[in-house]
Every structure is written in C-alpha cells, then in structure tokens.
C-alpha cells in the first residue's frame with residue numbers, strides 16, 4: 001500500500017513513520033552468542049536524546065526508545081527474542097514477518113554465524129518478497145581481531161562481509177558491542193533507511 005501523503009498516516013503493518021504514530025519495529029536476528037543481547041543493552045542503556053533517559057521495557061526482550069537521528073526524533077522498538085523462539089517454529093516465522101527493519105548480526109569470529117546470517121537473509125526475502133525491508137548486516141565483535149574468521153572486503157573469497165551485503169542488497173557495518181563501537185551508527189543507519197523508504201513511499 002502507498003501513503004497518499006507525507007504525513008503520519010499509517011497504512012497497514014508497514015506504513016508507519018517512527019515519529020508520532022507507532023514506533024519503528026527493529027528486530028535483531030542472528031545465531032546464538034553473536035552479541036545480540038549486548039547490542040540491545042547498549043540501545044537500552046543510553047538514550048541519546050534529552051527527554052528520553054529511560055528505556056521502556058516490556059519484558060527483557062523488547063525495548064522502546066526515542067532517539068534523535070539527523071535532528072529528528074524517532075521511536076524505535078527493538079526486539080531481541082530470536083534465541084528464545086523455537087528454531088524454525090512459527091514464532092520465529094512471526095518474528096521474521098513483523099519487523100519494519102532488521103539487524104542481521106553475525107560474529108566476525110564465527111564463520112558459521114556468518115553463514116547463518118546468509119540463510120536468514122534468504123528467509124527474509126522469502127517471507128517478504130514484496131517489501132523493501134531495510135536490513136543491515138552487522139559483523140559484531142570486531143574488537144577480537146586475532147580471532148577473525150570473516151574478512152571485511154573478502155579480497156580472497158569475494159563473498160565476505162561487505163560483498164555479501166552487496167549481493168544481499170543491504171547495508172553493512174562492523175561493530176563491537178564490547179567496545180561500544182559503531183553500535184549507535186547501526187541504529188541510526190536503520191532509522192535513516194526506514195525514513196528513506198517512507199519518503200520514497202516504497203511500501
């Protein structure tokens with residue numbers, strides 16, 4: 001469905017603005033142990049806007065926060081319940097279907113988590129073929145340089161990190177939740193993509 005105006009009119013499940021209507025729903029996906037919870041707790045712990053110094057928690061797995069991106073406020077609901085759902089079960093399917101945007105996380109120290117991220121990307125495409133759903137491929141634990149198993153540019157294999165993101169038509173960022181490096185840029189990036197999609201009315 002298309003928004004008829006640039007306003008805050010909400011159209012169905014995806015036509016929101018993250019502004020004064022319902023929040024953007026951003027879902028963390030990825031293998032167990034890659035750092036999803038660590039990333040979520042950075043989001044929960046430090047609002048960067050003056051009037052939002054507390055995260056509203058709905059249980060441990062969902063956190064709502066108003067952040068300022070490019071001078072404009074956006075309310076984001078971050079969902080981190082992937083690991084608690086049954087593998088391949090209906091609630092994981094639901095998880096994949098209900099996000100406005102996804103952070104697809106792997107660990108640069110764990111090649112199998114990178115392969116799982118690729119599989120998840122394929123599942124996302126299958127479940128939401130008609131949507132231009134914003135996705136950022138997030139290579140976490142980039143502080144662990146000596147344990148790196150997935151390169152950034154893939155000069156040898158041509159299929160790593162950035163190249164994979166290009167193939168999958170999504171953005172790419174490396175983060176370190178442990179060092180608090182690049183985690184906020186990832187959240188800001190996803191909000192920017194959501195706005196871009198809203199503004200180009202590509203629902």
Ligand code: GDP
Nearest residue numbers: 031032033034035036037038140141176177178
């Ligand atoms: P989840 O299963 O994806 O939610 O992963 P967790 O957030 O529970 O993290 C798994 C483990 O990796 C924990 O021991 C974290 O402390 C650790 N971890 C998470 N992010 C990083 C990171 O960026 N660097 C390092 N060195 N360790 C991390």
